[in-house]
Amino acid sequence: MDLLKYLRSNILNLKPYSSARDEYSGEAMVFLDANENPFNQPYNRYPDPLQRALKARIAELKHLSADSIFLGNGSDEPIDLLIRAFCEPGVHHIIQIEPTYGMYQVAAGVNNVAVLKVPLSAEYGLDADAVLGAVTPDTRMIFLCSPNNPTGNALDEGEMIRVIQGFDGPVVVDEAYIDFAPGKSLLSRLPEFSNLIILQTFSKAWGMAGIRLGMAFAAPEIIAVLNKIKYPYNLNILTQSKALELLQDSASVENWVETILEERTRLAEALSGISYVEKVCPSDANFLLVRMKEARKVYEYLVGKGIIVRDRSKVMLCENSLRITVGKGSENETLMEALEEYAL
Numbered sequence: 001m002d003l004l005k006y007l008r009s010n011i012l013n014l015k016p017y018s019s020a021r022d023e024y025s026g027e028a029m030v031f032l033d034a035n036e037n038p039f040n041q042p043y044n045r046y047p048d049p050l051q052r053a054l055k056a057r058i059a060e061l062k063h064l065s066a067d068s069i070f071l072g073n074g075s076d077e078p079i080d081l082l083i084r085a086f087c088e089p090g091v092h093h094i095i096q097i098e099p100t101y102g103m104y105q106v107a108a109g110v111n112n113v114a115v116l117k118v119p120l121s122a123e124y125g126l127d128a129d130a131v132l133g134a135v136t137p138d139t140r141m142i143f144l145c146s147p148n149n150p151t152g153n154a155l156d157e158g159e160m161i162r163v164i165q166g167f168d169g170p171v172v173v174d175e176a177y178i179d180f181a182p183g184k185s186l187l188s189r190l191p192e193f194s195n196l197i198i199l200q201t202f203s204k205a206w207g208m209a210g211i212r213l214g215m216a217f218a219a220p221e222i223i224a225v226l227n228k229i230k231y232p233y234n235l236n237i238l239t240q241s242k243a244l245e246l247l248q249d250s251a252s253v254e255n256w257v258e259t260i261l262e263e264r265t266r267l268a269e270a271l272s273g274i275s276y277v278e279k280v281c282p283s284d285a286n287f288l289l290v291r292m293k294e295a296r297k298v299y300e301y302l303v304g305k306g307i308i309v310r311d312r313s314k315v316m317l318c319e320n321s322l323r324i325t326v327g328k329g330s331e332n333e334t335l336m337e338a339l340e341e342y343a344l
């Protein structure tokens with residue numbers, strides 16, 4: 001596969017750790033191979049390193065084969081693993097849009113990989129030509145995020161495809177908020193692009209930020225690389241069993257998403273009616289980016305009332321903007337009452 005030529009040579013040549021559960025993964029009468037304690041079932045046993053049961057269920061849900069799925073300790077794990085797999089520290093760099101999710105830059109920084117930032121338009125749109133124009137021979141990966149955090153909008157599909165087609169190396173599209181943007185996922189187009197890696201997570205629509213479960217979808221050759229370099233037992237048995245339990249109940253998730261989308265509409269309308277609010281950005285996610293007069297003061301006022309939102313004022317193109325997560329009805333009403341009481 002062409003993409004494998006972008007791998008760091010040490011990763012390409014790495015021989016992975018072989019755990020007891022790798023060497024024998026079936027059923028047995030007696031397990032005496034992993035130096036586990038025979039007491040305290042079921043927590044005494046190491047988890048399945050490849051999470052086969054959970055992947056089988058996710059494969060059904062996403063209409064993918066299990067070997068196209070990587071599961072990690074949040075999306076943060078595949079973000080870090082991808083940078084480590086493809087970028088030579090001190091030599092290569094990644095390209096990201098700006099503003100966007102902060103973890104790409106942190107993961108790159110930990111690995112001594114530079115970040116080249118390509119600004120979105122004033123309306124937070126993606127300009128494929130600008131991204132592709134920034135590519136140099138040392139560019140090893142491009143990160144897109146759609147719907148984007150902190151702006152909330154989904155990026156234009158045609159522009160994303162132009163980036164994916166115009167760059168030979170890996171292009172990551174982070175779809176953490178995709179369940180709030182029906183019809184906008186690139187997942188169905190994964191088979192068309194061998195350099196596309198899609199990230200999704202259980203942390204947002206699925207309501208499971210606490211169990212730490214992120215997904216990466218890509219060609220089996222790329223998934224195999226991630227499996228080779230991850231910690232052998234990266235997902236504990238509590239996370240795997242809890243996720244399987246929730247996957248039996250996807251109706252709840254659909255209900256939550258529907259409610260959150262209704263609340264998002266209500267909240268956006270209410271915020272637009274506030275005198276010092278200048279703009280409520282259109283959102284395809286479960287949060288709203290809201291530009292207003294003296295955002296920092298409003299933020300501090302809300303903290304004083306015990307209401308915590310995210311001040312994004314220092315972020316490029318987000319001057320005087322607060323990022324507000326859509327909560328449940330009562331929470332959004334508490335927020336609105338406080339904002340209506342506030343006098344500049």
Ligand SMILES: *Cc1c(COP(=O)(O)O)cnc(C)c1O
Pocket residue numbers: 073074075076077101145148149174176200201202203204209213214
């Ligand atoms: C919240 C979020 C994630 C989720 O990260 P996890 O590690 O899976 O909790 C990923 N990407 C973006 C853009 C996010 O906002």
